[in-house]
Amino acid sequence: MSPRKTAIYLRQSLDRDQNRLAITRQREDCQKLCQQRGWADVVEYVDNSVSATSKKPRPAYQEMLADIRDGKISAVVAWDADRLHRVPRELEDFIDLADQHKLSLATVGGDFDLSTPTGRGNARMKGVFARMEMEQKGVRQRRAAQQKAERGMPQWRRAFGYRDAGGHVRDPDPATAPLVRQAYAAMLAGASLSEVARLFNEAGAYGLNGKPWTESTVSLFLRAPRNAGLRAHRGEIVGKATWPGLVSESVWRATQAVLNAPGRAPGRKSVRKHLLTGVLRCGKEGCDGYLAGRWVMQKTGGKPGRPKAGHRPEPRDGQVSHVITYTCKTCRGVSIRADFAEKLLCGLVGDRLAKPDAVDLLKAKANDEKQAEKIRDEISGLYGELDTIGRERGEGLLTGQQAKIATEIIQAKITELERREQDQERLRVLEGIPLGTPQATEKVDELRRTAPDRFRAVVAVVMIPTVLPVGKGSKVPIPDRLVPNYIATP
Structure with a gap:
């Protein structure tokens, strides 16, 4: 059996710049500790920009646990106990594993002899205080975020329609801000989400992720209070922002009324499959329904066939073409060819x-x-x-x-x-x-x-x-x- 190795576990919760500076500091201190102990056969496990408090798995930590179970590791070295655990439940599982495999635990701040009640108690106390510190940090961060929101300061760095003017200053972007104003005006003028997406995409003004706009992303964007110079916090508008709005608050709120209208949910397809569905009224006496478009087969003699609902029919014997007709969804007693109706209605509206x-x-x-x-x-x-x-x-x-x-x-x-x-x-x-x-x-x-x-x-x-x-x-x-x-x- 090959000799067991010493594991150095390195973790940093958040590395915004991905420069791994905190990981480097931990590595240097842990390697010094290994040299002092004479532990030469060392293997590293690194979780960079990974939290120990979230429910997401830590890949390197899980790999280290697997190696401990396989008998490959005899000792674990970390910069501090809270680099290993911030959740007491995880610590208890680790203590059980350490006891089973006679594992040593050393940190730059001191050792924990997990084979004795005192050592386990010290480790647990360290874990409890780490958990308390984490919860207090969360309270401080939430209160700071609330204060920042109440002052109208931005929480975002980049946003479509704006440019970073340095510090906390955000100015409308000359290239994309006019498109945003045009989008809100188009929505109030009856345009659909897909038409606004096409407006942005045809201008080459893709989202910050570089991907083309879709109906759902446009809907989410138009709902952002930020675009009206309003500061929101935890889903609630708390006041005016320090940055200028791309549109007025009244225009933004009017657009929200359009977006929240019945039958127009975020991401739902707003463009109907057939142009005049829901536009043409049924003129049959006693019926107040609307006409909807559907595919039918046109026979040689001009009489339509009966396709399955929602399907474009395939030609059969004696059928030469397929056409769209608008038929009353209520009484089924009124219908009209789509090509005739659309051309005629367009002419009537234009002439008027x-x-x-x-x-x-x-x-x-x-x-x-x-x-x-x-x-x-x-x-x-x-x-x-x-x-x-x-x-x-x-x-x-x-x-x-x-x-x-x-x-x-x-x-x-x-x-x-x-x-x-x-x-x-x-x-x-x-x-x-x-x-x-x-x-x-x-x-x-x-x-x-x-x-x-x-x-x-x-x-x-x-x-x-x-x-x-x-x-x-x-x-x-x-x-x-x-x-x-x-x-x-x-």
Whole structure:
């Protein structure tokens, strides 16, 4: 059997710069101790930037334990006992292993004879104090983090849309900050998360990890209070930040209302599979449903087949092509070919916005913007009241029941204002469309092809399109079956 070796265990909890300086210091002191003891046959086990308090495994430590069990190690040397253990449960397991294999434990600060009650007691006392020190350190760090947040200081070093101006100064980045503002404006104008992701990616402005944006990463980014110059701590906004916002607080809060709208959860796909799903209303008497797109097979005689729901059908005998139709999901009694409906609806919307009186919508927008700004200010003030209630509850000035009642009252006001705010923000979808000019038709067609969610939002502002049934024994022309139901201009 080969002679047993001495293990030197080296560990540093956090090595931000990966320079391993603490590991080097520990190694030098431990090697001196081995030389003093005459322990020449030494093997190292290194866990750099690995905590001894988290539940994550320490690879080198586990490897050392395995070698001890295999009888390869006769002694363990560490700079201090807390480099080996900070959790008493781990220490007890180590003591049992040391007793079983007659293991010696030496640290730069002194030896622990784990074969005697006194030595084990000293090791346990060291472990208890190490645990206490760790918990006290956690309390100090959490309190320091809270103080830092209350002062509005940044906890982050790098963020999309900002650049580090030195020290604790963070300034908007000239290259990416305009894209961020454009993204928030696009969301308020009816764009989808995938369209914002495409905006960033096509500009070559990838995330800090160098990867293209996705719907989920865009959603998380747009929700960050940091972008509005707000300081958050443990999921709560605690006040204004020391850095400038990329957008105003009112714009940020308005965007949160859009992101939190029913049916639009973070990461959920916001672009529908078919352009007009949920846009076309059913015109059958007694039905108030919406039409949804689906694939069907078109037979030679023009009668569609019946594919499985959600599947694009494969041609069979007597079927020559597949098409998309919009069919009422409620009564199944109204349907229309997608290619006809989409082209016709795009033309109706474009023609309506090209009419001279369409510019009145911009006048309404100018008036409504003042009201929208007032609503956003009210919402911001109410959120401030919620923060005050939270602080007063924490200071014992309010009972739990009082805080609950006050919170419910204010939250109800916020919900109502956010509903009114969404109604106001709908007019933002007309931004960039040359109303009252022939170019409006071209712009609407461009939105249909490149920004489907924005196109649907424009339709909702202009009309409530309804599809009428064909009727028994009659052939109603498709243009007559699609009734626009224009919304009156204010």
